[in-house]
Amino acid sequence: MAEQDQSPVFQIQRIYLKDLSLEQPNSPQVLLEQTQPAVDIQLSMSAEAVAQSLFEVTVTATVTTKVGERVLFLVEAKQAGIFEIRNVPAEQQQGILGVVCPQMLYPYLRAIVSDVCTRAGFPPILLAEVNFQAMFEAQQQAQLAQAASANGAPN
Template sequence: MADETSTPVFQIQRLYLKDLSLEQPNSPQILLEQAQPQVDINLGLGAEPIGDGMFEVAVTATVTTKVADKVLFLVEAKQAGIFEIRNIPDDQLQPIIAIACPNIIYPYLRAIISDVCTRAGFPPVVLAEMNFQAMYEAQQAQAGNGAAAAIN
């Protein structure tokens, strides 16, 4: 039988909506506009240790929709999870936090954004699928290039 102190552990302790905001600063006048709105979507990822072997990982989406130069609506949502991650080699911990955890959280965030837009009286904004592995690899490559530039 494997020793429990060395068995790798990766468990979801809880998934939750940490923050949600909807603003319609130019309503009701802007709702009469017939122009096609511009949609800008920004994603953010954050993680922090919250205890021994426990991490909170959060994915944030900010959706800003404008007609001309006026905001039609702005939605910001932060979906988070608490993960127990133990007995994982240090070189594998960061990829788990930056790839596996967001892959679990992100579908919930997509549903929330779509639902809030619909409930606010607008067509749903459906966030595109995300490849968190590609994002992580790009960040690592960029960090590597920055370190190489600092050495030169």
């Protein structure tokens, strides 16, 4: 029995929409626009412990569409999940939180953003696939470089 207590555990406790915002500051005039808008998509991810062995991971998409300087619409969606992770080494835990969990949440986020755009009267915005592994590795390298420069900086 004691061996089972030490076996690694990774499970989804809950997946939910944490926040959703739609702004159309120039409606109804922008609904008549025939010009192709510029679309800016920003993605971010966060993870934090919420209880012992429980972590909340959030993937956020901010989509801004403009014609010139006028905003047609802005959508911000935060898809979150609570994950149980126990008896996993810290370095593996970081990979699970930074890669595996966001990959599980992202399809929900993509669907929400597309649906909100359509319901707002615009063509759907289809978020491209994301390589969370590459994002995680780039973030780790940036942290290592920052730590190295901080340690090498003269006082």
